[in-house]
Amino acid sequence: MKKNHLKTWGLCIFALLGTATAAAQGVPSMHNIGGQQYPLVNPDNTVTFRVKAPGAKSVQIVLDKPYEMKKDTAGLWLYTSTPQVPGFHYYSVQVGGLQFADPATYTYFGMSRMASAFEIPEAKADGDYYKPQKGVAQGALRSRRFYSEVCGEYRRMYVYTPPGYEQDKAKRYPVLYLQHGGGEDERGWPNQGNMAYIMDNLIAAGKVQPMIVVMNCGYAVFAGQPIPEQQPNARSSMDAFVAFTDMMVKDVIPLVDKTYRTLSDREHRAMAGLSWGGKQTLDTTLGHPELFSAVGCFSAALPMREGTDINTLYNGIFKDAEAFNKQFKLFWLGIGSEEGPGAAMMNKALTEKGIRSMLYTSPGTAHEWLTWRRCLKEFAPLLFK
């Protein structure tokens, strides 16, 4: 809902500040609430934050760690970061030891709470694939609530149906189940990931087969169990995610196949997820090869360490490479170049074993949404061929 701030900045700066300042070279981040000038993305990809907390003793901006803001003569707190890499970044404001979302931005469920964000645009047209483009037909992105018998509660899923879905009533479509990471929820792919723009653009370009994409919340506990506080660390995550595969298999997939015009055989069902959602993807797909034929792991939490024997993983499903290759048409690992070696290690081990595994490395990105937008762009065209 924001204007092209590049265009309007010239007017705003005079209206709001009266005179040009150093900040005048920057552009409000695309996640700012309309009319909010800060965070300001500067031409060198540093970011200037501004917070109005006249009564605070000190204020910090939390990026990888807390950074002290400085109070200016007007009582506003300011901080300019070092240059940030392109992509979507969560951040927090901290006062008195409490971390919270900057009221200047829209919020996104990440870090196990509603978090503020800024985004460094990519150079040139590299990011066009995750932005709306004129003349490109749109799928329908729907939020759907459902009662999960497994979890004993109403839940929400997002369902993307491709352009044409509502015109040709005879046509049926393959389905990709797509999961967020730890500390996020079912809104991650629609909001942070821009998945609808990515799919629309790929479909319009003829690169991807039209498909239905279903996104669920990965946090799931069995009916009657208490919900642990959502924390992205491993131990509590295990508790908070424990019913996920059951919910997918018993509630979600039957509901989707009943409600939407799907191709409901395993050849036309894939699953992918990022980070903890990648682990959940492996658990779900390799635990249910009767349901899935394609697997995508984006910066996944993988069970690979130095010396891990892949023959021991997932009830030995990798032991028989020939059988695995017959069952799974696509086994795909994506990772940011600035991340750890797990994906490359797993790909190497699988390849040496004779398993058709694919590895994609996103250049210059870390454990962040730009990696995962790119992963979806690279992975989706390989599906259902």
Place this chain on the structure above:
Amino acid sequence: MKKNHLKTWGLCIFALLGTATAAAQGVPSMHNIGGQQYPLVNPDNTVTFRVKAPGAKSVQIVLDKPYEMKKDTAGLWLYTSTPQVPGFHYYSVQVGGLQFADPATYTYFGMSRMASAFEIPEAKADGDYYKPQKGVAQGALRSRRFYSEVCGEYRRMYVYTPPGYEQDKAKRYPVLYLQHGGGEDERGWPNQGNMAYIMDNLIAAGKVQPMIVVMNCGYAVFAGQPIPEQQPNARSSMDAFVAFTDMMVKDVIPLVDKTYRTLSDREHRAMAGLSWGGKQTLDTTLGHPELFSAVGCFSAALPMREGTDINTLYNGIFKDAEAFNKQFKLFWLGIGSEEGPGAAMMNKALTEKGIRSMLYTSPGTAHEWLTWRRCLKEFAPLLFK
């Protein structure tokens, strides 16, 4: 995505606190992030808030005004409010003069930013109409982006299509355009208002004709104009809303009629809005009687003061009661019993003039979402009869 906290509370309290406390009688608010115990809604409808800010000198909870929290021996800040009326309530945490969303809750765009919220459940089953009910068929709630030529930007609308829309491809539907209030956006009705639950339940009960509901962001400025900072006060609101009617008439209505199976004559097009969105509804519908035949104003910002001559309003459209009654099949005013007298004054003036105006008063509610959920429930059944 939250469990039935009533059921799980017993387990949680022992897991988290070890022993029962006074707080054990309360129930986590339904807008809390999973596993968050506070805000806690107590049996007497007081609300206990808790914030972890060990380094703060003082912390306030902002309801109608800031209230001081007290630090307990563990360094947590606590505050218990006076009893709150049933319904959805925005609130803020304040530290060092900065007001922001409590990280313990989901956030909703209100107060011109992402705001935290708590909700006091209604007594008995009074609130069932805005909750999901088992066995009730669901419409599809879609988010749709579009390029507005009037505003020169991509925007988002939400479109609710009723159950059956995707099954019977021949059927066409009337359309209700439904607007949020000042400081909110197009997410207000889906998220705070629970409009999809309300419509699903009313349609299932046979009380409402199946219809399409379209929700847009009321903030709209002309292409090339700077966006004023979003403020719910009148002056900046005027600037920030200036292109709304043009956008509706030139961009939104044609797009909706082209994209969805609408009945596109004025007899099958209605508009309603709350608060500032009620003012926008009057501006748009009374400014374009060739497009609309029904009008709903929920706690609207009305142009009525003591002594206002209704004959002077809206280019004199109320002057000729007979003509007005022919043009508009429904002119409906809703208001909370705890709000001001504007709606009753306008209804009285219109009725005395011979105009078929209807007034609904929501008992015990003020300028808040419970009033507006009730308004939708009362208004929608009267449409398109």
